[in-house]
Amino acid sequence: MLRQACVLGVDIGTSSSKGVLVTLDGTIVATATREHDVQRPAPGHVEMDARVWWDEAAGIVRELLTAPEAGPVQAVGVSGMGPCVLVTDLAGEPRRPAMLYGIDTRATAQIERLTGLLGGADAIRERCGSSLSTQAAGPKLAWLAEHEPQAVVGDWRFFQPSTWLGWHLTGAYYLDHHSASQCTPMYDAGTQDWYGPWVGEVAAGLQLPPLVWPGDTVGGVTAAAAAETGLTPGTPVIAGTIDAWSEAISVGAHRVGDLMLMYGTTMFLINTVDRPLTSPTLWGTVGALPGTRNLAGGMATSGAITGWLRELFGSPGYPELLALAEQAGPGAHGLLMLPYFAGERTPVADPDARGVLAGLTVSHTRGDLYRAALEATAFGVRHNVAAIEQAGGRVARIVAVGGGAQGSLWTQLVSDVTGLAQAIPAQTIGAAFGAAFLAAGAVGSPDIDLWNPIVESRTPSPSAHADYDELYALYLALYPATAPVVHALAARERHAAGLGMSDGPGVIADRALRIRSAPC
Numbered sequence: 001m002l003r004q005a006c007v008l009g010v011d012i013g014t015s016s017s018k019g020v021l022v023t024l025d026g027t028i029v030a031t032a033t034r035e036h037d038v039q040r041p042a043p044g045h046v047e048m049d050a051r052v053w054w055d056e057a058a059g060i061v062r063e064l065l066t067a068p069e070a071g072p073v074q075a076v077g078v079s080g081m082g083p084c085v086l087v088t089d090l091a092g093e094p095r096r097p098a099m100l101y102g103i104d105t106r107a108t109a110q111i112e113r114l115t116g117l118l119g120g121a122d123a124i125r126e127r128c129g130s131s132l133s134t135q136a137a138g139p140k141l142a143w144l145a146e147h148e149p150q151a152v153v154g155d156w157r158f159f160q161p162s163t164w165l166g167w168h169l170t171g172a173y174y175l176d177h178h179s180a181s182q183c184t185p186m187y188d189a190g191t192q193d194w195y196g197p198w199v200g201e202v203a204a205g206l207q208l209p210p211l212v213w214p215g216d217t218v219g220g221v222t223a224a225a226a227a228e229t230g231l232t233p234g235t236p237v238i239a240g241t242i243d244a245w246s247e248a249i250s251v252g253a254h255r256v257g258d259l260m261l262m263y264g265t266t267m268f269l270i271n272t273v274d275r276p277l278t279s280p281t282l283w284g285t286v287g288a289l290p291g292t293r294n295l296a297g298g299m300a301t302s303g304a305i306t307g308w309l310r311e312l313f314g315s316p317g318y319p320e321l322l323a324l325a326e327q328a329g330p331g332a333h334g335l336l337m338l339p340y341f342a343g344e345r346t347p348v349a350d351p352d353a354r355g356v357l358a359g360l361t362v363s364h365t366r367g368d369l370y371r372a373a374l375e376a377t378a379f380g381v382r383h384n385v386a387a388i389e390q391a392g393g394r395v396a397r398i399v400a401v402g403g404g405a406q407g408s409l410w411t412q413l414v415s416d417v418t419g420l421a422q423a424i425p426a427q428t429i430g431a432a433f434g435a436a437f438l439a440a441g442a443v444g445s446p447d448i449d450l451w452n453p454i455v456e457s458r459t460p461s462p463s464a465h466a467d468y469d470e471l472y473a474l475y476l477a478l479y480p481a482t483a484p485v486v487h488a489l490a491a492r493e494r495h496a497a498g499l500g501m502s503d504g505p506g507v508i509a510d511r512a513l514r515i516r517s518a519p520c
Helices: 050-065 108-117 121-128 138-147 161-170 177-181 196-202 223-229 243-250 303-312 318-328 366-390 408-418 431-440 462-496 505-517
Strands: 006-012 016-023 028-035 039-042 045-048 073-080 086-088 157-159 217-220 236-242 258-263 267-273 283-286 293-299 336-338 356-358 397-401 422-425 454-458
Touching: 006 050, 006 161, 006 243, 006 431, 016 050, 016 431, 028 050, 045 050, 050 073, 050 161, 050 223, 073 161, 073 243, 073 431, 108 138, 108 196, 138 196, 157 161, 161 217, 161 223, 161 236, 177 236, 177 283, 236 243, 236 431, 243 258, 243 267, 243 293, 243 397, 243 431, 258 366, 258 408, 267 366, 293 366, 303 318, 303 366, 318 366, 318 408, 336 366, 336 462, 356 462, 366 408, 366 462, 408 422, 408 454, 408 462
Parallel strands: 006 073, 073 236, 258 397, 397 422
Antiparallel strands: 006 016, 016 028, 039 045, 086 157, 217 236, 258 267, 267 293, 283 293, 336 356, 422 454
16 A cells, blocks of 8 residues: 655643644544653742653654554654743753743742843833743743853753754754744844843843744754654754644634634633734734734643542543533532632733632532533633733634543533634644644645634533623632732742742732732
8 A cells, every 4th residue: 555645743742742643635644642740849840851852752753653554754843832941051961951831930030120120011012022921931041040050151052842852853953933932031023033132131141043933944854863763864844833833723723813722731822913912911922924923821720720630539531520520510519710720821920829719618529620620711711812802802713722622511611601602623633733734834735724624613502601701700809809818828838848938928918909909
């Protein structure tokens, strides 16, 4: 049997690495996964050994190439979580574990210091598109300079998971424009280039990576990489990007008015807009494709909460838990949860936020708690959509992607809570598929609507939406009502871990007063 030519995509995610082998017409030939854990050495610190990324990627490629129907690989695409901070010497040897994206919240003091130093949040947003936050790479580089100067001494390099794979495959050092636009304050979103004066403030000695666009060919597979992976030397390798943006590419959600909603360990939203827009509580970025702009938001936890609950329940199967949650009904018999189990990114922007479960009684069941967690993430999506629209974004179409989009209950709850329909594509595998699609563009002219057509939709129930309106109002009230308590607890957590009380009682009380006075 004649085997068809293929492209290959690999993605490094928070809880696993994934790969997919796809024919040039979009047919999936084989998939492979490697699960992994992140390390949490201290409260707010979330890291990974970058060597794991390459080891898993190489193993995935070897496995895919042994699939019975695997044909010759014409090009390779890569993507990964981000923006992460991996610093290496000039030979690419890591100097410490990689600091992950917005779920690593350690750099709060650096955010405050740099915001003042660089002229304030408005000035930073005007140049970079986003304010400084735990999502941004710049403050984490500044944290390293202050706390681990040996990691950034002399000349050094800076990688993301996607570029780490690209470097191992080709020897090329680069960064894609979208990922760079999340390296605030180092990238000027207007000129779409590095901004030297602010690079110097956070990354002295950094050998800046040349900028490319996702989909650009960055090189061919080296002989060394071929020996490790089984790929043919010289096979083109395509610059990828941050996984959520690769997911948006995988479902064709890059037209103005599209909103990509990623159901995963964290929840991500990307709205394509017709002009550069900024918001104090969202991220304004350049898009993954040249000429596009985005407003984006991300929740720090979503699927991570359901996974945590599952472990607490003794690891029953997800189908069993979903069935119990469906039986619980809207409102989970009087439960309401805040999904801020690792702080929160947008639109709260509070690394000291914490999860809250209100209304708990001894009568509540596993199904009630699981339902409350799913509903909490749905309320978080609605909160982010409201922030996007307030900032000038327009949500004309929502396309769901990610592992959580494969079931009906979670996506239905999000539609019921938001009152918005969602399109469900044939393939929700996500970022690896998007990376493969970009790779296909190096050897042909693929059409994502043919690769991944919409096959079903979720439409909101009017009665359920009306019920959730009342609960959403309570959800918005719960955060400011509980913030003084959880902030004090977060400070105690840091103190118990030996990190010090970075906020004294007066600062905590002042922040609580501001939150309580702020509109939801």
